[in-house]
Amino acid sequence: MKIAFAGKGGSGKTTLSSLFVRYLAAQGLPVVAIDADINQHLAEALGTSEPPPLGAHLTQIKEYLRGTNPRISSAAAMVKTTPPGRGSRLLRHGGPDPVHALGTVAPCGARLLATGPFDEEDLGVACYHAKTGAVELYLNHLIDGPGEYVVVDCTAGADSFASGLFTRFDLTVLVAEPTRRGISVYRQWQGYSAGYDTALAVAGNKVQGPEDEAFLREHAAGDLLACFGHEPAVRAMEQGRPFRLDDLSPATVGALGALRDRLDAQPRDWARYTAQAAEFHRRNARAWAKAAAGEDLAGQIDPEFTLGPHALAMAGA
DSSP states (O other): OEEEEEOSTTSSHHHHHHHHHHHHHHTTOOEEEEEESSSOOHHHHHTOOOOOBGGGGHHHHHHHHHTTOTTOOOGGGOOTTOOOOTTOOOEETTOSSTTGGGOEEOTTSOEEEEOOOOOGGGTTTOOTHHHHHHHHHHHHTEEOOTTOEEEEEEOSTTGGGGSSGGGSOSEEEEEEOSSHHHHHHHHHHHHHTTTTTOOEEEEEESOOSHHHHHHHHHHHGGGEEEEEOOOHHHHHHHTTOOOOGGGSOHHHHHHHHHHHHHHHTSOOOHHHHHHHHHHHHHHHIIIIIHHHHTSOGGGGOOTTOOOSGGGGGGSOO
């Protein structure tokens, strides 16, 4: 199951992402965490070292995923939206494969992957989408099942709408503070994603009392799933002091459980998932990718391929 945490900068989405990762891992569940934020802090929040950046290994990732797919002429012709087809290499949750091998294992047991930061060499010549493209390729080629979790800490705002990345999740959690600015990103996601059957939920953060919760309920209506208040254990974690999941309040543990219950209840439609990947690949091919690659990248779409567990038998070696 794939879940994204999004929200405005400073809303606390990295903190909630890390708490959710720790919560799942503490139950012995397999978790892959992905830091897709331009500001990379998930490794610190999970108490582990920074993994090698996916963005720096994009050519190798493309070459691996391409496999023997005859519709993809070269790794250079793959873009962030290129979908898998017959002959492509598909990813199983957690590996083993060269993509998951780029991750580090956090003390809680989760595997962490990271896009890598926007560094000085990128200034003036690149956009951050080149790095998040590795995450989209990963999600497009991943076969995950019930009880397997991918938790993505997204970049702030609504940047995921620059491609089809926003459709790659079973559930997107908008982390919102109880302010007008705090709820603004939720409204953006709600408007932009209308018509794409994306499942949205709101997690109120930094909620200090009934008035804050009432504000969120007024503006998020039925999408408000959980509220998180002040946690001394979280402040200790943010200050680099020892953190234990057992130190969280029952209310916070219950809120994390509500997130998992909502995610587990979300049905997976592999046919729709595949169709949406094809739709956004066509859009990107028309808008810029065809000219950039010098070939019609819409031809990379395999009309006889549907992603899902059944596709493993069709996958390349």
